Structure formats: C-alpha cells, structure tokens
Amino acid sequence: MQRRYKWFVVLFFFAFLTVHEADRFIISAVAPQVKEEFNVTYGQLGLVFSLTVLVAAVLYPVWGYLYDRYSRKILAGLAALIWGFTTIFNALSRTFSQFFATRLATGIDDAAPPGIYSLVADYFEPYDRGKAMGLLNATGPLGAIIGSILALSLVGAGMSWRSAFFITGPIGVVIGILTILLVKDVPRGSSEPELEGLLVEDIYKARLSDLSKLLRIRSLLLLYLQGFWGVFPWNAITFWIITYMEVERGFTPDFVMVVMVLWLVAMTAGNIVAGYLGDRLFRVTKRGRALLGAVVVLFSAILIYLTMNATATEEFLIFGLLTAFEIPMAGPNVVAMITDVTEPELRASATGYLRFFENIGSAVSPALTGFMAEGLSLGAAITIVSASTWLLCFVFFTLLAIVIPKDIDRLRRIIRERADQLKR
Template structure:
C-alpha cells in the first residue's frame, strides 16, 4: 500500500504521460495533415471530436468517482488511454483516424476520481499546492510531446510515436492498481479530524442541487466555460503558428516552447503556493490570485504577439513572462470548488465544473482553425485568448465577493456532521 506521497508520485506519473499522449496532436499536426491530405479545418475537427467525447462522459466519470473505488476507476482510465491510442495509431484513412481519435476522449476526463481522492489525502491548507504540482503535468507533458515529435517524427513517424505512448498507458494501469489505495471520503477535513471513525459518505443528489445554488460555484463554472479556451488554442495551434506564420526553425521553436513550458510549470507551483498562503489570511485569497493571473495573461499575450518575427529575443522573453501567468488560476479554482463542496460529491462537483468548461473549450481548436482560414493564426489566437481572459477576470471578481459565505456554510455543515457522528445519533 502506498502512503500519501507515493500516491501523489504515481498519479503525477500517470497524468504526465497521459498529458504527453493527449497533447502530442499539436506538435504532430503537420505530419498528420500531410498523411491524410487535409486542411486546418479537418485537423481541428479531429481534436474537437476527442474533446467532445470526453466532455459528454465527464458527468459519468464524476458520478462513478462518488459511488465506487476511485483507484480502480483511475486504473481503468489508464487502460482505455493505452488501447484507444493504439487504435488511432494504426488508422489507415482520415475517417477512421477521426473516429479513433474521438475514442481517445473516453478516458481524457477521468480526473474527478483522482482529484477527489487527493482531497481526502491532503487537507484544505495544502490542496492548492498539491493540485498545482499535479497540474504541472499539462505543460510538462506538452514539452515532452514536442520533444518526442521533433526527435522521432522524422525517424520513426507519428504512428510509431503513438504506439509507444499507448503502451505506457497500459503499464501505468497496472502500476496504479498495485500502489494507489482508497481512503474514506472526508478524512482530511479538519472538522472531522477528531472522529475515531468517519462515516461512509456516498453520492447525494440533494447536495449536488445545493451546490448548484451556491453563487461561488456558478461564477467559477461560468468563467471556466471561457477560461479553458486559451489553453486549448495555444496547446493545439501555437506550434504551427511559430512554424508557419513566424517562420521559426525547429531549433527556435523548441527553445521557445521548452522555456515557456518550464516557466509555466513553475507558474502552477507558484499559483498553488500563493493561493494557499493568501487563503490562510483571507478566504478570498485563492480567487484573488486567480483574477490577477488571467488579467496579467491577457495584457502580456497582446504585447507578446505584437512583437515582429525578426525580434526573436524580445518575443522569446515575452513568451516566458506570459507563460508564468497563464496557470496561476488553475490550482486555486479546483481547490475553491472543493472548499465549497461536501466530500461525497467532490467528484461530481469537479465533473460539473469541467463539463461546463469543456462545453465551450471543446470548440476552441475548430473555431480557431475556421478563423485562421479566413484571417490568420495570429489574429485567431490573439482574439480568442485575450477576449476570454478579460471576461474571466470579471467573473473572478464576482466569485471573490461570494466565496467567504459559501466556504463558511460548508464548514458549518461539516461541524454539524461531526457532532452528530460523535453523539452516535
């Protein structure tokens, strides 16, 4: 049986390799387009198809996370990742590639089990930092994908690369099954810490309905609808933008993307650490960090993309600065959702939040491709990213206003549960 930090290490490895496989599509875009003789619109559709499949399965994964053993669900997701990636690697035609690529979305949104489980291993004062550490896997996975694409695409081809990453999914499924163990829901909550035995909590539809009436949750999921647009746009299209519209070499692209990803990874850690630190001083702390991050990202990206291609050094420096601000909100949003959600519905709460995020963000690669065909990738990326970040800043301001009341309401509910359990009634 693995202890808390062993569990974190295994889940980090799972997420890192899974994100590497998932985000390989961007760096391999040109090769796949050449293989099937398709344009940006159909290539964007392949990414959107996988996002849509994952989107519609989010509520199911969330419900399962609140009903069944979470480690088994995470292992199942890893197995599905490996199997569907293999199928997409051997697809001989674009229609079959589109179908198999869509099937890779089945496992993409199985994270409610993972994040809910972590919330029961670590208490509220640490969650933003742990989530920030785990969410580093997004940018680091992208960097690994870029490295794999640049290093192996001309040597073994994009299909063989996917066969390798699919095999890793099968290996991780076995490792998760052997190491990660279930713990009682609510075990890490301070209000329940004094109980000798924590009651078994399971999915409760009444609690879900109550969550949907909390203003903070509504503000967060609304900003999430728009907030994931930039990440999906940048992760899918930025490689091609640097390659085609800025005319940078493979070496220049790797330098830009690698340094940006390293700094972005630090941004996840810094965002989580700043959020936890400010949360200990004010219940609004995590959301203050979130609002600052999205507003800074909007301003800095606009400046970055106004720099001419020949000024490579200035562009590179601004990309690095922008990259640091992009992830500041992510660990704090997730931690805040759990700050206002009872333990037995945290899988469903995260699934609902991510479902609403994905319902908008799943269209981002396709819409960007459509806009790029009519204008340019520069215009498409800038318009979508800056516009959505500014809107998110306003929605975070509303959540900052409502958060303390919703957080205190949950803490009062947990204290009441503890008193009831202690009295034996």
C-alpha cells in the same frame, strides 16, 4: 495519513497525468504523417480531433458521478487501462475509418483528473491542497513537452507515427494496474480537520439527486463561467501560436521548438508556484485564492498584449516567457476552490462539470480565432480573443472573491454537523 505516503500518491498521479498528457499531445505532432498515410484533408482530421474532445466533454459529468459514488482508485485505474488499450488499438488502425473510431474511443478515458483531484483532496487538509493541485496541474505543460519531443524524435528518426503510441499505450496499461495495486482509497472527507479520526469507512457517497445542489452554489457557478471563457485564450494560443511565430514572426521551425519548450517549462513552474502561493493567501483570508485568480487573469491580459505587440524578437521572448509563467497560476487554485466549497462526496462531479464547460469553450475558441484572423491578422486575433476573455474572467474572479466566504462557511458548517453526528 503519513506525510510520506500522501506525497507518494501525489507523485504517482503526477507521473500518471504527465504520461497521459504526453499521449494526448502526440497526435498533434504526428498529424501530418497521419494525414499523408490515410490521404485525408485537414477538415477530416480536424473533425476527428473535435469529436474526440466532444466525447470527453460529454463523459466528464458521468465519470464525475461515478467517482463520487464508487472506488476512485479502481475507476482511475480503469481509466488508465482504457487509455492504454484504446491508444494501442488506435496505433493498429489500417484504414481511416478504423483510425476515426479508435481515436474517438481515446476520448473515453480523458476524465481521470476529476477522480484523481477528489482523491488527492482527501489526503490533504484544506490549507495544504493548493500545493498538491499545483503539482498535478503542472502535468499539462510537462506532458506537452514530453509528448511533442517523443513524437518528433521518432518521426525524425524515420519511424512510423504508430511507434509513439506503441510506447505510451502499454505504459497506460501498466499505470492502470499500479494504480489499483499501490493507491489506497480513503474515506471521502477524511482530511477535513473536523472529521479527523472520526471516519473509519467511506460513508459519504453521491446520489443522483444530490447533483442539483452543485448548481445552487454560487461560487461553483462563477468558477464554471470563468472555466468556459478562461480556456478561450489557452486554445487560441495552443492551436495558433506556432503558426503565428512561423508565418508572421518569420521564426524557423527549430527556433519555434526552442521557444515552445522554454514556455512550457515556465508554465510548469508557474503551476507549482501558484499552488504554494494560493495556500499561503488562503491562510490569510478566505478570499485569497479568488483574489489571486483575479490578479492572474488581469495581468495575463496585459502580458499577452505586450507579448503579441513586441517589435523586437528579444522583447517578444522576454514578455512571452513572463506570460507563460504567469497565465497558468489560476488553475491550481480553481481546483482547490472547488474543494473549499463542495461536499467531499460531490467534488469529482463538481470538477467534472468544470471540465465539461472548459471542453465546450475549447471547441469554440480555435475556430473563432481563425475566422477573426481572416479579417485582421493572426497575431491580432490571438490578442483580442485572449485579452478580452481574460478581462471577462477578471470580473468573474472578482465576484467570486465577494461570495466565496459564505460558501466556505456553509461547507464548514456541514462538516461540523457531520462531526457532531459521528461523535454521538
């Protein structure tokens, strides 16, 4: 695979996921306008958001299996087309019932990442995948910046909340078409060193009976456990940090926006750095990515405590920036570790299961934090939820560092056996 083309594919999917994440974040920024137009309560609007997440969670394993069975570029392109058209339909809604139905439909396409990560993994050898995954993971915070700025700018200019969706929706349609036209499918497993030059067609495809294998891989079970608990801090912070800064810190909305942009830029950088660092550690030891994950979540617990308990504004900003840079650094290596222990034809399914568990955790965390805040304070609730679950994830990553070498060796043995069969 030509080096220039494989990085083109990564950058193309980087743009794909960035715009998609921007589209997902727009709804948070325009929620007040939506609430006012349809004259609904926070509870009704919150139900829409929660059910949309639930739709995505339920469909993650389904999309994962389809990606492992059929053309990943066609399915990724289809996901983008669904994203584009459902976003346009959502913007065209004239009643709350129409908004409710079309918003739920936007959850159908949220499962593009498992297929994209699986396809990209087949462009890069094991020791180089972290860099690509880091770049793709950086689309989350970057998309949040773009989506929030776009929505707030349009609303601030007196335009309807629909305007933002009329921009991102058609872009999604164009991206879907370009995905099908520009991205090349490659055989599953073609980037594995043992199979280099041996795979001329895509012969390894998932079967439904193969999916149970994923639950017998100890490393994956630990990754799923940390995935469920690891999103608790993210959602506690995402849903409540702006309210915390405005209410308990007394920051103005304009100052909060500046802080959030700085933090999101730091998160973007943290993802990219983590990919390179994970690859380097993986070359040193098979436990490298897991050990990095353990260190990251341990320091995440410490840094969030220091940030939330900072007395001076300057101290809060400095610790907050360090926290924002450090907390996303486990993410790219989690995705890379899935490829390190899973057969190529099951990687999208394995990632789909991870996203399923993450979405379930995402649904629990905001409510838990909110209820705790009623008896404590919002800052204390964010700190307790974040620090305690990151410490729990430290245990999972530590156990992962112990067991993952055997699972890596198992996969390498399977790949060597396949190479021997192809050589005959």
